[in-house]
Amino acid sequence: MISEKLLKELNKQINYEFYSEYLYLAMSAYCESLDLEGFSNFFKVQAEEERFHAMKLFDYINEMDGRVKLFAIDEPKTSYNSLLDVFEKALDHEKFVTKRIYTLADIANEEKEHATISFLKWYIDEQVEEESSFNKLVKRLKMIKDDSHGTYMLDSELSQRTFIPPTE
Numbered sequence: 001m002i003s004e005k006l007l008k009e010l011n012k013q014i015n016y017e018f019y020s021e022y023l024y025l026a027m028s029a030y031c032e033s034l035d036l037e038g039f040s041n042f043f044k045v046q047a048e049e050e051r052f053h054a055m056k057l058f059d060y061i062n063e064m065d066g067r068v069k070l071f072a073i074d075e076p077k078t079s080y081n082s083l084l085d086v087f088e089k090a091l092d093h094e095k096f097v098t099k100r101i102y103t104l105a106d107i108a109n110e111e112k113e114h115a116t117i118s119f120l121k122w123y124i125d126e127q128v129e130e131e132s133s134f135n136k137l138v139k140r141l142k143m144i145k146d147d148s149h150g151t152y153m154l155d156s157e158l159s160q161r162t163f164i165p166p167t168e
Contacts, residue, residue, distance in 0.1 A: 006107050006116060007066045010057055015071045016100055017054035021047045023076040023093060027086050030078060036151070038159030039083060046090075048163040053126070060119055083151070084141045091134040098127040 002010070028043035061068050080086045101123045108116040137154075144150035 002061070002064050002066050002113060002116065003111055006104075006111060006113060007061065009104055009107055010061055010066070010116075011069045012071070013100055013104060014054050014057045014061075014068065015073065016097060017050050017057065018070075019073050019076070020050035020093065020097060021054065022073050024050060024090070026076040026078045027080075027090060030080055030086060031083070034083070036083070036155050038155035038157065039086075042158040042161050043090075045161045045163045052163075052165055053123070056122075060116075064115065084138065087134060087138045087141055091131065091138055094127065094130045094134055098131060101127055 024043045024047040028040045028047065031037075031039035031043060058068050077089070080089065101120060105117065105120045105124065107113075108120060140154060144154065
């Protein structure tokens, strides 16, 4: 059985993951308002990933005979200064989530909760991928600047992204 402290933090993480889904849907809507359907698609797929992350935690808590507790989801920001601003904010958000996962891992390590330590390794690896993905897109948007051709090409590329649930 997971300790109350760890269970409380895992439940908070479920909420952060659902908030991430909500945030990325808002970012998708912003991109859609600019008629950039590929960028919008990128964030829709990202929202699906975040929901998957939340449900993975949800299922883990139930497997460990814990009780899932859901909280209210804060309203996300809905307007941005530019595409670059959206992606910089998304990168910042992923860095925040990484810190949260590290906090969970620290608690699991302190409590010698080996099952949770093993479970959280997947999230740690996932966060490396998430931050890298957003970091690369921020760099590409900085290179593109106001080049509409470059924006169009990246928009076209991002329209191809699909969600494929990870297999373990």
